[in-house]
Amino acid sequence: MPTVTLVPADVRGADRDALIDFLTGHEWPFHVGRRRTREEVADAIASGRFDGADHATFWLESQDRGRVGLAVLEDLDDDTPLFDLRLAAEHRGLGLGTAAVRAIADHVFTTLDVNRLEGQTREDNAAMRAVFVKAGFALEAAYRESWPVEEGPALTSVAYAILRREWEAGRHRGDDDRPWLVVIDPQRVFADTDSPWTAPGFPAIIDPVRRLADAHPERVVTTRFIAPTKPMGSWEDYYAEYPFAFVPADHELYQVVPALADLGGPVVAEPTFGKWTPALSTVTGPTPHLRLAGVATDCCVLSTALAAADAGARVEIVADACAGSDADAHRKALEIMAGYSPQITLTTTSRLITARP
Incomplete structure (x- = not known):
């Protein structure tokens, strides 16, 4: 893990121009205000948004990469200070x-x-939500429709916090060996009985998935399959055969089923069968211990498991928490993945919950 040092910034003096350059020189896709103007930043400096009795600003310095970002501490006169973290685009x-x-x-x-x-952070910032978890913070609140978004309706703001006693116990240093539960594509398109892609065993996995989520506090990721904006190559053939599925990402077909919509944690959406992508590895780390559940065993679960194992992840397939396109396809997919032992192994919900991670 790299190290970062906090260096106080003289925001009204020697560092004023550098601060303005930094905040206006990058896009901030998950902050309020994707782009900042020089006038906006100058006004914020003058109004005390970066210093004073209840604010403090620091450059983030890496020994290997130099200045990588900025941190602003807020509400320093309160028992619960907040912070705003920004990394330059090339260091994310x-x-x-x-x-x-x-x-x-x-x-x-x-x-x-x-x-x-x-x-x-806002609800869809999967990378920052993973950062909070890795740094020992606990999810404490979700404020619905409270985060302004320029391009659409307000999103949910999620709040994470760490207590002094947790910091003293070293919780913020993390335990990167704890397994991640990845619930693959628990969406209506695979659950609804009138869908061409229905997985008949879907109802039976809801309870195991919920039990697994309870057993992996703050280490749950949900994925969603979505259609690409413009299919390329063989995906053109695919959506020609399944035109019903070529719909926007927010279409009801691609929504998580209500019974599993409250698992918490980041949600990663991808237009590919396999979900082992940079977005997921950013959450879990590059060589994590993964426990896979969801649908379909013979498609998205299988594709995710093989790619993750190739990348060095330790993968467990929770067999009774997965559903295939039919029972025979589920069984055959499990047999295929079992052949990749020890990188991929099979387990069950009861076995994992008996030996809680």
């Missing part, structure tokens, strides 16, 4: 976000007499 996806949040926690709890540290 490298583990620096987790290192930065750990450094922020170290600074706050060693310099301030506070009991909690909190951060917030």
Whole structure:
């Protein structure tokens, strides 16, 4: 894991122009205001948004990469300070976000007499939600329709926090060996009995998936299969054969079924059968311990398992928490994946919950 150091920024003096350049030189897709103008940043500096009694601003410095980002601590006169974290575009996806949040926690709890540290992001920021988990923060709240979005309706804001006693116990340093439960594509298109893609065993996996989610607190990822904006190559043939599925990502067909919509954790949407993509590996790390559930065993589960194992992940298939396109296809897919032992192994819900991770 890389290390990041907090360096105080002189926002009204020597660092003023660099701060303006940094905030206006990148897009911030998951912040309020995707682009900032020089005038907006200058006004924010003048109004005390970056310094004063209840704000402090720090450059994020990496020994290997130099200045990589910015952190602003807010509400420093409160028992629960907040922080705003921004990484330059070229430094994202490298583990620096987790290192930065750990450094922020170290600074706050060693310099301030506070009991909690909190951060917030919008619901669809899977990478930042994974950072919070890896840095030992717990999901505490979800504020519906409270995060303004320029291109559409407001999204849910999710709040994560860590307590001083958890920081003192080293929780913020993380336990990267804890397994991740990945629930693959629990969507209406695979659950509805009138769908051409229905998995007949879908109803039977709902209870096992919920039990598994309860047994993997703060380590659950849900994936969604979606159609591409423009099919290319063999995907053109695919959607010519299944035109009903060529619908927008927010279409009801591609929504998670209500019975599994509240599992919590990041949601990763991909236009591919296999879900082992940069978006998922950003959440779990590059060589994680994965436990796979969901649908369909003989398609998206299989494709995800093989790609993840090739990348170095340790993969467990929770057989009774997966459903295939039919019972025979489910059985054959399990047999195929079992042949990849020890990289891919088969297990059951009861076996895992008896030996809680």
